[in-house]
Amino acid sequence: MVIADPLSMDTRSSVPTPRPTMGTSSLATAGDSSAPASEILIDIEHLDFFYGASQALHDITLQVEAKKATALIGPSGCGKSTLLRCLNRMNDLIDGTRIGRGTIKIRDVEINGRDIDVIELRKRVGMVFQKSNPFPKSIYENITYGLRLQGVKTKAQLDEVVERSLRAAALWDEVKDRLHASGLGLSGGQQQRLCIARAIAVEPEIILMDEPCSALDPIATAKVEELIHELKTNFTIVIVTHNMQQAARCSDRTAFFYMGRLVEYAETRTIFMNPGNPQTEAYVSGRFG
């Protein structure tokens, strides 16, 4: 395996000029322009995952395509969130978790390898959580948090990123007059979009979303879903959801999990219209789960 991998390559901080669109830099540096549209970005093979002695994931094999939205659905406790958190190694924070077998490769790099810098991985693989978690700081400070960690101090650059990220998260018009007010003063839906803006401010390649709309009302949910649609042009999105309509509305491919196993993985249309597995059919038609 080549170690001088995309995960440790960071061109962002060395590019001083503002770029017109989001997320282009990482792709421009990492892939060649003639890559096919359905490029495999995340490649999970035969993954077994354990919490202590209990196995949460059994032999998961799944490929996520670049610049697509992939939905992970299934009843509670089926392992979909666990899998999501494997992708940026958030499970490292939980005592007693371990990967028993299998590999997770992002751009052909095994992310659980010994020489992987988790910090660098998480810069590339952003995350939006189930419960919106804006920091108790101003909106501006929330967005610039990740960049400041990377040592960006220039005000012009920070201002530019704040505007770009908020625009990308469809929040700019609502908050542009109160950037220095607390992020906690926003409504639930705005808070979640702020978290999305915060995640895209560090220009990740992949955005993981862990039930991002489960605490939102239908209108706020619609806005976030619309946002996911737009973000797909620049980012690869993996979204865990309980809401099957949501999966149907905003994802290109859907994976159905049950009891820690991947039951079916196909085009979203196929999963919902013509599922190959009776369990999938029972679940998407609402007969269990």
Next chain:
Amino acid sequence: MNAPATAHIFKARPTTARRREKTSFWLFRAATYLVLFCGAAVFATIVVKGSRSVFQAKAPFINTTFFTEAPESLYVFEYQGKKMELGDKAYRAFKAQNPDAATVKTESYVYSAGGIFPCIVGTVLLVVGSMTIALILGVCAAIYLNEYARDGRFIRFIRLAILNLAGVPSIVFGLFGFGLFVLFFDWNVSLLSGWFTLAFMVLPVVITASEESLKSVPKGFREGSLALGATKWQTIRKNVLPYALPGILTSSILGIARVAGETAPIMFTAAYVVRDKLPWDVEKFSDFFFQGVMALPYHIYVVSSKIPQNEYTERVQYGTAFVFLMIVALVATTSIVLRNHLRNRYKW
């Protein structure tokens, strides 16, 4: 059963459960009032008796001598039919002016005149130094225990040890400090010995409370920060510690009250019965740390048990106690204001 005409199904009837309810309610209420009464009685005694030494009838109404002077001996004598009460310095000046006064029968009472300025200074120095040490050590330990350490047998043992430390009597801390700092490190009776002894004594309080306030910071803040590519330490420094600080300060208020109030740990390690020089009156800077000081609680102990008791010493006792209470209240208020200020800045 012949029920009266007004009876209905919800009519109140005296039952055993009801009577018991009433009795127990009054019992609890009486207990609360008793506690309140005890507290008020202690406070009132100190305030009433102490205000005689702290306040005065003439302007500026506060007895400045009591706050700004060192303790002196009090000389009481009758001179030309007038009863005189003079402090040491004033008595000498008086004798110089009136040589015949030397022959008059004079009673002297140690520490009953002058003020308690050196004690106030000493206590403030002890509190500031020991709380600084305790907060630095305690917060670091709490961060390690709560953020870094993985739960295991060793960590459980450490927690048990901390809990046990909280139960150690303060006199034992005094002996420990005497043995380790005063004798073994050869720091003598000094500020430094007192600081470390007191710091070790409040450490369990500080650690436990710091850990609690670190725990109360939502997990989402940590995860959110880590997911943006922060290291663990960056996360703690920028996104956990600032929010935990109000809680840590609250805990240190309790610590301050304890550090300021304990007599036993400092009586072998830092406190002098009397000292002429003020703490900043040193030849070289390093001497500052290696000098003993006077302290309020120890002064109260000295004037109420080490010298003959009479009406004159009582003034110093209650005056000192009153000032002491006020200082602790002042420090606590400051911390609470600071905490509220911080809390309003970081609310979630």
